[in-house]
Amino acid sequence: MKRLTGRVAIVTGAASGIGRATAEVLAAEGALIVATDIDVGGGEETHGRIIASGGHARFLVQDVADEDRWAEVVADTMASHGRLDILVNNAGIGLGTLVTEMTLEAWNRQVAINLTGVFLGCKHVIPAMRAGGRGGSIINVSSVAGLEGAAGLAGYCATKGGVRLFTKALAKECAMARDGIRVNSVHPGIIDTPIWTRIDQGGLSLAQTAEAHTGANALSPDVIAAAGAPLGYAGQPEDVARGIAFLASDDSRYMTGSELVIDGGWTA
């Protein structure tokens, strides 16, 4: 039996990688997906894939760092579908930059998307979940970089560590309110997605950062994982999506403020 039939989920960063896989897995579990991203082409492709598989989805353009847009996305979801049960705060970027070389602009941009975006999503979605009176599940995508430091990734680690403790504090707020809303974080290890090769403003790609610190050339997620993850290979986006689906469903009903590590043993 499908675990999420009748539920409505917002998934951010759904145009690519873990976000796309999450949107597809939640849809396969019966949820109606409001997929959002700044990447229109990728977002429309995700939407098309879900529809082609017999699922239900919409795509909305959204920059997660824009508070006004969060209010619009939540209002649109409630007006169109009448309920909101699941929020997956997945959108994120990774800037590989040494602290002494990091511009304030790059620092602020990464914080705005990876951390402020998570705060804004929770802030705007929780009132809608509470109004529904059915509780809800919020899943914030952190990282193993939110559990341990990595050279060249201090800014990224700061945002992901922030997401981890923000999640725990908010879980306690919701529990105190007895609103039935659970809030958990997910900590992927090395997952084979385009994030590794994206060249971003103010830094190297994550693969280039790993190369700079190992002296190796042309590192792929699989090579990096072979060196650091006991299982010996990179995870696939669906491996993370399945963990997110568990947290979204009632199978995890006694879990809140928890951290689900999906890292092939990286942090073991």
Ligand code: NAI
């Ligand atoms: P990805 O680069 O494939 O996908 C990220 C998506 O976020 C893209 O579609 C991008 O357009 C979107 N995005 C970027 N800025 C945005 C903004 N301002 N507003 C809305 N959407 C925006 O990356 P991936 O790997 O799928 O990453 C998803 C999440 O997983 C991120 O939070 C990342 O930090 C996290 N993560 C990824 C790991 C990996 O090895 N791939 C490991 C640990 C965590």
